[in-house]
Amino acid sequence: MYQYDQHDQRIVDERAAQFRGQVERRLAGEITENEFKPLRLQNGLYMQLHAYMLRVAVPYGLLSSAQLRALATIARDYDKGYAHFTTRQNVQFNWPELEDVPAILDLLASVQMHAIQTSGNCIRNTTSDPLAGIAADELEDPRPYCELIRQWSTFHPEFAFLPRKFKIAITGSTTDRAAVRVHDIGIRIIENDTGERGFEILVGGGLGRTPHIAKVVRPFLAYEHLLSYLEAILRVYNRYGRRDNKYKARIKIQVSEWGVEKFAAAVEAEWAQIKDSATKLTRDEIDRIKGRFALPTFEALANEDLDALALTTDREFARFLKNNVRQHRVPGYAAVVVSTKPQGRPPGDVSDTQLDALADLADRFGLGHVVVMHDQNVMMPNVKQADLQALYAELKTWDLHTANAGRVTDQICCPGLDFCNLANARSIPVALRIADRFDDLDYLDDLGDVTIKMSGCINACGHHHVGNIGILGIDKAGVEAYQLMIGGDPGEQASLGKIVGRAFSSDEIVDAVATVLDTYSTLRESADETFLDFYRRVGLDPFKDSLYGSD
């Protein structure tokens, strides 16, 4: 966990005080809604269908037990008893009242949290890999760089009114679990031919109306230039990004319209002017930030034989071991995926009592912290293998034990038309019906890894473009309908799903998903051929045939 110093603390305290003043002025009628709107958005406060929605920043997804307890308190005292984890590692509250938001921000500030820049046309939360710091394939822990970017971007005075929102992600592993290729700026920690450590900078990725895969703008950037290079990119975007059309205003459009060579040349020209400014990082500053991370101390343990354990124990725990437990680079430890997707619960929702329970379990079994994952689950990254069974028993009492990580019912799902102002169709009821339909965990295991990602509108908060099965809710002449696409994946071989055919009605969509899965399990070469590999081998036609027949 990054530990705030007095400067970090003062910034969030002063921000909370500033917003308190702005809320008072709004409630006193001294400023209009039009004037207040960008102010509240820059504090993550949206207006949704039924209520305000507050999006709390969780930098690189990391939450301490104290922070979890604060979120539980907010859910309990200021909301309807639950919180929602998002696909950008943040947490949302759906029912705060405006006059309570200053108190919520004060409470957050007291545990080193805030809602700064989680909305609006500014630089948003920098996200990363939930296995950061513990993955075996990690070249370097990206979180200190996330923190450096967070500080550089927080209240950056030049970039508060960009053409559109701006999202940065960074990975330190060869396997990209941060989906950097679908971010406005994606950063990969790499080593060049001479063994020097640095960054590959990609620009112009994004989902939404026009999905793009980010392009390499700088193949290698020495570490000390990270912030000045980002500044150059943002300046080129702020000055020249399109402002004439909200749907063409992301940097991905600028990169696409200019071409990556022209874009990179513009960035390099700007950067040449500023690369030696005081924004240049030093090794000391990076080491200092790393030192503020208070990394956990691991005991010297040996690896347990988890396969043997799986054979001797009850079937459900065995399934949990197989599906929800991830390898840790330190012997004797494991990372545990705590599922927020049991049958009957909207994906990503947790109650206040569950948040408190997670805090206690993190303290007992997880070295005091958890990580919010992009798939809306919560990872407990530092669990002793010897404690897995005890942890599982505890998770079970809190309905946090569902052993479906990576399976069909581990769906990513946006709030959709039940909550969101932007939505065209509901998503959560479809997700609930899918979870009801596929309640046989043995069948799910047989299907293996399949990601279902669902968005209620083209803004793609549910990342439907990069789901193995993607579902996009649309409005078809006033009636909800669902487009089905297949073959998306966010990783190194990032691919965007392809629409199979005409959209399905609300009544038809769950059957359609079942048909897609049937097609796969019937025609796959073996149980070892994953859904994605199967699709990449056979294409859309078998799915079209089974879904639409001779249409």
Place this chain on the structure above:
Amino acid sequence: MLDQPFDVARSFGSHFVITANTTDAGVPVYLRADTTWSTSLHEAHAVQSESERDALLDAARTQERDVCDPYAFKVNVERGSAVATTTRERIRSQGPTTPLRRADAAHG
């Protein structure tokens, strides 16, 4: 964030009503004939002409302290009450169709 909603363009029906969200809690509210606000769509003042609609919108926009971003949408009128014709406005008037906080398995 939408620039101007929704929904004179996307809604359909014989009449217009005016809606907004309360400044205090973001609750959906509907403009009555006396330009006060009700949380119930049935109490919304439904008008047929664009000039009446615009007059009501103007009245709504003077109430900045109390409501945010008023807009008009189309409804049908059944037995004297406004009835939503789109899923979105139906959900706004009735609440989410999904369970909110689900009781925890053992701990309620």
Place this chain on the structure above:
Amino acid sequence: MALIRNGAVAPPETWTTLGNDDALPRSGDVLVGIDRWLEQRDALRAHDGRVGVLLQPDDDALRLARALEGAALVAVAFPKFTDGRGYSSARLLRDRLGYRGELRAVGDVLPDQVFFMQRVGFDSLDLAEDKSAQTALEQLREFSVTYQAAADDARPLFRRVQRPG
């Protein structure tokens, strides 16, 4: 309307904004666009009144390189406060071109943006109609700590103070 300069309310000023083809008035302070300034800079010296340059959001501030002398004021327009291009223009004027004269934000200038405006180098702010100068002055002092370099300080926080290790 209200004018704030160097952190205090200043007496109101009247500047006439001239289009490229508008005749110069006999006297008085005038603002001209960047094209006219670059073409007529020398001739404008003879004007009986101050002459300033008004930059629109899509103007390239860098075109003023080596052409700032004689400008009594550089004003940067914010037709809508959501258009943030003026912030980069200000930063470039200060940091890249070394402009030291008065740099004024005009247009849709709201009290809640003035802290950022000040940081990117605006030393005077012509607030939008009916906006509170009092609130703007308070907002100028709203934050006592900043993380990143800007025109007001070229050093990021870690170079200004000793942060704990």
